[in-house]
Amino acid sequence: MARGKIAIIGSGLIGGSWAMIFLSKGYNVSMFDVDEVQLAAAQKKIPENLKRFESQGNLRGEISADEQIKLITFTSDFAECIKDAIYVQECVPEKLELKRKIFEDLDKLCTDDMILASSASCIASSRFNYGLKHAKNMLIVHPVNPPYFVPLVEIIPSDQTRPEIVTKTRQLMEEVGQAPITLKKEIIGFALNRIQYAILNECWNMVQADLLNAEDIDRVMVHGLGMRYAFIGPLETMHLNAEGIVNYCDRYAAGALKVSETFQPPPLYDIPTAEKLNEYFSEHIPLEKLEERRKWRDECLAKLAKLKKEI
Ligand code: NAD
Numbered sequence: 001m002a003r004g005k006i007a008i009i010g011s012g013l014i015g016g017s018w019a020m021i022f023l024s025k026g027y028n029v030s031m032f033d034v035d036e037v038q039l040a041a042a043q044k045k046i047p048e049n050l051k052r053f054e055s056q057g058n059l060r061g062e063i064s065a066d067e068q069i070k071l072i073t074f075t076s077d078f079a080e081c082i083k084d085a086i087y088v089q090e091c092v093p094e095k096l097e098l099k100r101k102i103f104e105d106l107d108k109l110c111t112d113d114m115i116l117a118s119s120a121s122c123i124a125s126s127r128f129n130y131g132l133k134h135a136k137n138m139l140i141v142h143p144v145n146p147p148y149f150v151p152l153v154e155i156i157p158s159d160q161t162r163p164e165i166v167t168k169t170r171q172l173m174e175e176v177g178q179a180p181i182t183l184k185k186e187i188i189g190f191a192l193n194r195i196q197y198a199i200l201n202e203c204w205n206m207v208q209a210d211l212l213n214a215e216d217i218d219r220v221m222v223h224g225l226g227m228r229y230a231f232i233g234p235l236e237t238m239h240l241n242a243e244g245i246v247n248y249c250d251r252y253a254a255g256a257l258k259v260s261e262t263f264q265p266p267p268l269y270d271i272p273t274a275e276k277l278n279e280y281f282s283e284h285i286p287l288e289k290l291e292e293r294r295k296w297r298d299e300c301l302a303k304l305a306k307l308k309k310e311i
Helices: 013-024 036-056 065-070 078-082 096-109 163-175 192-208 214-229 234-240 245-260 271-284 287-310
Strands: 005-009 028-032 072-075 087-090 115-118 138-143 152-157 179-182
Touching (some): 005 078, 013 028, 013 036, 013 065, 013 138, 028 036, 036 072, 036 287, 065 072, 078 096, 087 096, 115 163, 138 163, 152 163, 163 179, 192 214, 192 271, 214 234, 234 245
Parallel strands (some): 115 138
Antiparallel strands (some): 138 152
8 A cells, every 4th residue: 555655854733633634545654853842743733634524534544543643753863854755845943054955855855756845935945046956846836734634735836846846746745636737937925825925915905095994895795706606706706697708798897897906006014903803803713723623624624624525
């Protein structure tokens, strides 16, 4: 059943999630971290999480939690971690100099066909792959939190990444049950954050204009747009909401442009507005309840993921 070896560099939130995703499909996973305390914590937490998911009916893959747990090893030796790996997923903190150092080290130890992927949220790989012999093997593979329940993965090659590395990465992501998209070239914010900030900017501007309160703004997504976006995207929505997308543009483009022309410039997410919003959040989700709310969110996402598989 065991398939091949995956190396995970960094055993924090995202490293742990990637590990569980690869384990679910029977890959051998080797996890490395410079911080031994953190590594020991991951060694305890990953099996606990897998057992909990199993008991809740949320475990991914066809093999039991016990079988998955047998496939992971933890090491403080970088070279041992990546030795014989077919795919390396870097998950260290979002600091350019740290990413550069890891990819310099990988460059020295990797083989010519190893895929070297970074989980970076904002840093394009061209910012840390310059001058490296294996820059052609390097790319961004950006997950969405929590990756175990939200399958989207953004694949962003640099202009040096070999096309077959992109193709193989996309195939691997599909195989382990993620939903990859491929950007044709690097752009700041990739795709998800560009769309996310467009939404957030309009929410922020509407709060600043005192048009509606925090609760009602979030309701627009939770009970409105979000309901349909879990199943059909904004472009398909255009197609379905008229007699096809061309007819939609015919009917609604002028109206949409009129609304869009009233948009304010992108706002800075300023502290006075944040404090105003926090009056609502501190009452409804106080800081000491954040963890509880995150667990609830993950359980909801797990149920939604199950529903999406059924339909
Ligand atoms: P984290 O702080 O939870 O974990 C980072 C881990 O890297 C820690 O265990 C730390 O000990 C380890 N580390 C630090 N230096 C190291 C080194 N030189 N070698 C090996 N390990 C080292 O961070 P995270 O939230 O897991 O984020 C990791 C990456 O994933 C970042 O680039 C982040 O932007 C990206 N990301 C995060 C999220 C999110 O929501 N947290 C979502 C998508 C992508």
